[in-house]
Amino acid sequence: MPNTYTYGIHTDLSPVELFFLIAVDETMNELGVSDAVGVGMILAGSRLLPTRGKFAGAVKGTSVASKLSRSLLPYEIKHRILPTFTSWTSVVLLRVKLTNHIGVFVGRAIPGVGWVITAADVGRIGYKTVVEYNRRVKQEDRL
Numbered sequence: 001m002p003n004t005y006t007y008g009i010h011t012d013l014s015p016v017e018l019f020f021l022i023a024v025d026e027t028m029n030e031l032g033v034s035d036a037v038g039v040g041m042i043l044a045g046s047r048l049l050p051t052r053g054k055f056a057g058a059v060k061g062t063s064v065a066s067k068l069s070r071s072l073l074p075y076e077i078k079h080r081i082l083p084t085f086t087s088w089t090s091v092v093l094l095r096v097k098l099t100n101h102i103g104v105f106v107g108r109a110i111p112g113v114g115w116v117i118t119a120a121d122v123g124r125i126g127y128k129t130v131v132e133y134n135r136r137v138k139q140e141d142r143l
Contacts, residue, residue, distance in 0.1 A: 003138050015141040022136070023129045030125050038117030041065075045111025069107035076100050084108040 004011075005018045013021070047061030080098040082105040099105055134142045 003141055005136060007136070015137060018136065019129070019133050019143075022132050023125070026125050026128045026132065030121055030128070035118070035121055038114045038121065041110050041114025042118065043114075045108070045114065063107065063111070065110040066104070066107035069110070070101070070103035073103035073106055075102040077102070085112060 002014060005013045005015070007013055007018055007021050010017075010021060044065040045063045047063050049062045049064065049067065051060070051062050077100050080100045082099050082102070084097050084099050084105055085108055086095045086097055130143050
């Protein structure tokens, strides 16, 4: 006979059902300001705004983050040493370009920081879910 568990008001849960309920609770506990910031940064870095023209092979469109950072940070350094990524929509399209323009560097970094925040949240949720699940179940049901 398989092991059954209780979680809150839920009784007679299978190990899979228990894991699911713990994952839901951990996700709800984790969601907050950092998630809103991460998603906002990803969206701000999306190429939603049209541009007049670009060279062949350039990524089409520009982002709100790029427009704002270029206007708020119109500074340049002597050499092109600041790494930027030109597309966050796909690993296949991801290209590294060096720039000397501070605004370009910041504008292109914003969605990347958003993805890092979001990935960290997902990692924390997964880790906390497994730890809590393993704490509640019998040895043979542990992950």
